[in-house]
Amino acid sequence: MLQRVQNQRFKEFIYRSEVLLRFFSRRRGFWLRYLLCWVIGCVTLSTDEINSYDQRFQLRGDQKVSSDIVMITIKQSDISNIYDARTNSLGNINEATDITDSFFWDKKTWTGLLTRLLKQNPKSIGVVLYFGDNIGAVYMTPDERKLFDDPRITWASTTNNLERVLTPVFANRDKNNLGNNELRRDEDGIVRRVFPSRDDTPHLVEKITGKHFPTTLAGLPINFRGSSRVFAQYSLSEILYDELPANTFTNKIILIGAETSSAPVYSTPVGTLSRTEIMAHITDTVLGNKWIKRLGFLWYAAGFMVLMWLAVFIITTYPQSVALFFIIWIATLLAALSAWVFDSFYFWSPAFSPFVLLAATWTIFIGYQATKIEKQNFALQQEQQYLAELEQLKNNFVSLISHDLKTPIAKIQAIVDRLMTQHQDNELGQDLKSLRSFSDELNRYIQSILKVLRVESRDFKINTDVADINEVIEEALQQLRPLARERGIQVHTSLEPMFSLEFDSTLIKEVVINLVENAIKYSPAGGSIEVVSHEVDEYVHVLVKDTGEGIKPEDLDKVWGKFTRGSDQDLKTKGTGLGLYLVKYFIELHGGKVTMESKLGHGTTVTFTLPLESENNYSDSVGV
Missing domain, CATH: 3.30.565.10 (Histidine kinase-like ATPase, C-terminal domain)
Known part of the structure; x- marks a missing residue:
């Protein structure tokens, strides 16, 4: 019994498979076009993030950022007057990623800067500049050591070309006041993502914010909020000469960097930015949990299937002008929705590839519809020709029969008329009158049919x-x-x-x-x-x-x-x-x-x- 049930289910499965195969075989032209459009959309999707991702940042302009982030930029002019007096060792300068960082080191200047900043009780201070072997040996008094070892200050460590971690001279005994300032470019030379540290040293932004990156496995897209103008910036001279209010840096996160024509700049989706400015954007992203989120490739590919189904339904259901209006409206709506979701919820969804998908679907399926209509018109013409021949055959048949009936009816009427003159008073005469009446009625039927045939002829x-x-x-x-x-x-x-x-x-x-x-x-x-x-x-x-x-x-x-x-x-x-x-x-x-x-x-x-x-x-x- 169980074997019989299993055989029956197997036969039913085979039958349904054959029905499905016949269905797809009959409409293989439709499904091949559908698959072609989907492949075009998926191929475009693979390059859409690189081509349109940067444009999203450029189109939306400057956005609101956290007011807790403050940048201090040390200009070359602020430090040039003491250039000759400072100590500089160039023994290990090749191990520094930015050889110009050493230019901005002066113990007296940094002591005064950090003292004034710490007096205002900031939340944290991140020194983006690397001060290690490139500035040589630094002698500090106990008070200066205490100042530079303040737990609110995080000093930047870096990694050289040989993947060797370079530690700054201000690292404390436990090395818990260090943060890696490494930035990595994508293959096209643009900085779009921040990567977690590859060693035990946390990232500089993680240290100054007290928050960890969501993952340690891959690069995280940075939510660039605009140009460098979006963050509050102050110069070294404004701080050293007490030109700012006393609570300017209270409970703030401070990033200290340098600005010089010889310092490296990085290409980003919003233009060229310095290392400090990129760190500020990363800090804002971490504080507001504004990481750019996106789905996997398969989710977008599945969404394209649904979008194509809607587009094909519209193209095959509505007239061409109405379908074109709906397709353009859907493409515009998707673009607007994509921009709104990106700005409001930091979720990246493709806009260019759906447009390409809809354009390809429109072009390919309009041709498919034209071919289908042409086949239908040809079949209709064949059917009309067949119906015309059938109608002509019917008319010829009825006309022939009607005409052939008129002659014998006329003969019958003539014979009846002759007999009626001979038998007017007897019973046979009454039957002849009835026969004459019936023949007249039949003649009228035939005449009516002939009239209809005549008026329905094309040359009437x-x-x-x-x-x-x-x-x-x-x-x-x-x-x-x-x-x-x-x-x-x-x-x-x-x-x-x-x-x-x-x-x-x-x-x-x-x-x-x-x-x-x-x-x-x-x-x-x-x-x-x-x-x-x-x-x-x-x-x-x-x-x-x-x-x-x-x-x-x-x-x-x-x-x-x-x-x-x-x-x-x-x-x-x-x-x-x-x-x-x-x-x-x-x-x-x-x-x-x-x-x-x-x-x-x-x-x-x-x-x-x-x-x-x-x-x-x-x-x-x-x-x-």
């Missing part, structure tokens, strides 16, 4: 001439009065005298005959029919009113169809259901209208109108 045209509508009505009534007398129905007319107008008298006479004949057919014995003509505004109105049973409201719209009759007339009276169809067709060819009003038990009124002024485009509206 109306032949207009100037005539009196009342004369045409009288001729039609003259032809039908014997039938009305036979059924005991009175025909009354109220024809308003009017000028002649231009119309096809043959077709209009056929219209009047069909309407009056219908009125006679559906009126009871002893009933009456009224035919009225009058002129209103720019139209001639002709009414045919009977006293028959009327038509159900639900049948009023159906009776104008081909081979359609009232639902309750099929067994009461005989007819082809073509009369009213021809009436509506002929009147509309003349630019007129036909309406019907009926109420059960109160009769039916059919009205048609003809324009007084002939339209020259009658023939343009002809054809089916």
